[in-house]
Amino acid sequence: MTLINHAWRLKTRPVGLVKPGDFEWVGEALPALQDGQLRVRNIHLSLDPAMRGWLIDRPSYVPPVQIGELMRGLAVGVVEASNHPKFAVGDIVQGMFGWQEYLQSDGTGVTKLPASPLPLEANLGLFGLAGMTSYFGLKEVGQPKAGETLLVSGAAGSVGALVGQMGKVLGLRVVGIAGGADKCDYLTRELGFDAAIDYKAAGSDLRKQIKAACPNGVDVYFENVGGEILDAALSVMNTFGRVVVCGLISQYNATEAVPGPYNFAMVISKRLKIQGFIATDYGNRVKEMVADMATWYAAGQLKYRVDVVQGLENAPLALNKLFDGSNQGKLMVQVSPLPA
């Protein structure tokens, strides 16, 4: 029996949001499994804002995806066949398996996930990149102290929601910025944020609303968005405040040069530290993150939700959900059925 592996390859570099035709849908016969190889059936593909940056032809922390190349992406899958001594059929594994149905590999970059009572989605929704990003971004870059005020933009996103909840665990006042009343309700009613600001409703009042929600100013600002929200946040930072630059989602689809914050001079007058990071910089500390997050989750202090798009064929356009405000929870594509 010959398996056909369907996959998405980059066809042209998107301008603005991803359009049909930017990726090519291909189906290729898988060769026979060699000695020392394993075959992974992808189940969940993680869709993350940073992926939009991988499509741009410029030097960055990882090389851009090349035209004709398989689209890069983090995935969780199940080992379906194995000639590899360290992997058995049924193992749940994670890695940069890409936008395809199957991966045949010698095991390089394939990480076996420990057995867990949580649903399979938790691997991407609670741990994975979202967990790494929120945990190390807040803890290591933000240096939060109990009693301080934490402001989070993109707060209803997978990372922002975890960051805010962790802020509460660590004893901070937590204020989220999100788009729409539903998302704001979710933050305060479900996730325990102290306050939430709907930036769409706030308009030019955003700065005033942040000030009102943060009567003691902002000590740690966790930035997922950029643009006008960053400007407003900079203007209310406390002296010696920390700005954790996780994402600048407002500008990932920009087709023209985007100016930096107009309030940049606040960096001096308030002695701010603005620091960027990449979750994988902390790759050797995954266990620490998983241990803490699992503990907090078990204690009911962390919730997560997932937004699952069905079918690999829908992956390219699903990426746009991260940028048009429609995404609610950790976005992923379900490529194939869950293991029995």
Added chain:
Amino acid sequence: MTLINHAWRLKTRPVGLVKPGDFEWVGEALPALQDGQLRVRNIHLSLDPAMRGWLIDRPSYVPPVQIGELMRGLAVGVVEASNHPKFAVGDIVQGMFGWQEYLQSDGTGVTKLPASPLPLEANLGLFGLAGMTSYFGLKEVGQPKAGETLLVSGAAGSVGALVGQMGKVLGLRVVGIAGGADKCDYLTRELGFDAAIDYKAAGSDLRKQIKAACPNGVDVYFENVGGEILDAALSVMNTFGRVVVCGLISQYNATEAVPGPYNFAMVISKRLKIQGFIATDYGNRVKEMVADMATWYAAGQLKYRVDVVQGLENAPLALNKLFDGSNQGKLMVQVSPLPA
């Protein structure tokens, strides 16, 4: 005998560069010296870029100078009369004595300077705000390591010149950015910079020229200028680079909102730390700075030059020299003769 104290008071808030008429020249009779008071005759007034910011009516790390108020400024003077037990006639003192000929004070904020074999100008040119700013900015905020590359903008200014020389003392490759061939020659021939870039001649080639002068990229960028120079520098930073934001002199006279760096997204992809500071945050560590700088000066590893404008009456327009490129060396106003 009644002494008349001439002084500059802020009359209107300058728009752009300072214009004649923005300050008012006043002469007021000094009251008799009370018990516990001392009288300081100002000799050197320090002119610093940050002073332009003090004239703007907005919250900052110090309150703005109010209309009608004496212009704030650091000065070095000599005690001319004293009814104060801790100060004697002839003592050399430093403090925020303002733009006036004399200060009568109960001693609050008046610091006695130790005897020194250096000329009096060294107090502002080598130590004072220039020393504090360059020493703690580079050492504490920049965290330089031997073998790294240090890029300095405004490199021929009083702070930039000291920063670059300290970079050499600490074993870094040092590249300066300055305006004009003369200043660049001064950096490489007199101060030992490894390379200097004339941003005026470079124009849109600035980024290429920085890349050529910094073949291993930039690890520490000491920012005095902002604007296009900051953008060019951000684009050549190494991963985990540090941007020390000391000044943004290109925008202090701006009359419209100035966009932040267009390359702001580099903060994430290169995991940069952008950090602002104020020299006086390190006010309790002056002795450490003076000890190191005096040692390096005595060893011939630090040079400074001063740009002395004669006469308090010229102070307001002299401030513009910091922004029009004409200033060479630590800018100060000589208010009265040196002590005999």
